[in-house]
Amino acid sequence: MLKFRMDELRYARNISFAPIGKKGQEKLCASTAAVIGLGAVGTPAAAYLARAGVNIILIDHDIVEKSNLQRQILYTEKDALGAVPKAEAAKMALESANPDINIDAYAEELTSRNMGELLGRADIVIDATDNLETRFRLNDWCVKNGKAWVFSAAIGDKGMSATMVPGSSCLRCFMPKAGAGMLPTCESEGIMGPAAGIAGAIGASEAIKYITGAGKPNTQLLHFRLLDMSFELIKINKDKACKTCGKREFEFLEGKGRVSARVCADAFQINYKGGIDIGLAEKRARKIPECRVLLASRTVLAVDMLGARVTLFGSGKAIVKNCATEAKAKNIAAKLVSA
Numbered sequence: 001m002l003k004f005r006m007d008e009l010r011y012a013r014n015i016s017f018a019p020i021g022k023k024g025q026e027k028l029c030a031s032t033a034a035v036i037g038l039g040a041v042g043t044p045a046a047a048y049l050a051r052a053g054v055n056i057i058l059i060d061h062d063i064v065e066k067s068n069l070q071r072q073i074l075y076t077e078k079d080a081l082g083a084v085p086k087a088e089a090a091k092m093a094l095e096s097a098n099p100d101i102n103i104d105a106y107a108e109e110l111t112s113r114n115m116g117e118l119l120g121r122a123d124i125v126i127d128a129t130d131n132l133e134t135r136f137r138l139n140d141w142c143v144k145n146g147k148a149w150v151f152s153a154a155i156g157d158k159g160m161s162a163t164m165v166p167g168s169s170c171l172r173c174f175m176p177k178a179g180a181g182m183l184p185t186c187e188s189e190g191i192m193g194p195a196a197g198i199a200g201a202i203g204a205s206e207a208i209k210y211i212t213g214a215g216k217p218n219t220q221l222l223h224f225r226l227l228d229m230s231f232e233l234i235k236i237n238k239d240k241a242c243k244t245c246g247k248r249e250f251e252f253l254e255g256k257g258r259v260s261a262r263v264c265a266d267a268f269q270i271n272y273k274g275g276i277d278i279g280l281a282e283k284r285a286r287k288i289p290e291c292r293v294l295l296a297s298r299t300v301l302a303v304d305m306l307g308a309r310v311t312l313f314g315s316g317k318a319i320v321k322n323c324a325t326e327a328k329a330k331n332i333a334a335k336l337v338s339a
């Protein structure tokens, strides 16, 4: 059990809600939730959990941008102007809402290698990422380690949520394969802020239920659309032939599973086979006068350079945004990475 400070006045409304009560509140204060992806779904999820007294692990490798402010509720105009890493900006916002909890923030890429280190302490994981590869990897890791997690996603006016607990069906029971462009991105499709807010709030509510034992986890797939106000629960059957929870083959964790990434019109992805030495790339970046380093962690380097936003990942991926041609993107990345 974690040591915690329980201010009964702060949590009075949780305590007077009978299914949670004082016992449930003690469990919340002694628990930790990890939120992966601090965008439109992750920020409301983290906000509700932090305010409920849950200790938080925040993971996101991105930087706050102006176009995030329409829906990513922990950030301010100042964060966007200062290009503050989301993990850092979110930590500051949550600390000011509840100084009694522990908040660990990692501006890291979640990989098979660091998953155990970053998620090991969490009692439950909220997936609020926008890419399938991370989701499949997370599903593998959670099934392998018997960890509960909540799948949550939103796009346009639509949202989805499902909770996976040890022994229940898993993500691959209903999504056996991840195809190219299966999930459109909000850059291409747009999104209503409240759709993501609902998905995030449901994620937080599932975590609160799981931690306190109030109610039952939603092991079905919730799908909602706001324009016609439809909320639907689709039953997920546990698939005995499921590669992950049936056969216990963790191919995404082992790096064998692949998902094709969809990159937007003005962004290019370059892959470096042997990975990228982030420390070396950072040294190079700091020597280039027209290069501004925005984020430098163990696994991620983000810079503004020659009008483009370049994000490099230790696993070998480079994303160059605001760039007109692939040749130009490659050229810019090559200043930081040797192929």
Ligand SMILES: [Zn+2]
Pocket (backbone or CB within 6 Å): 169, 170, 171, 172, 173, 239, 242, 243, 244, 245, 246
């Ligand atoms: Zn499964």
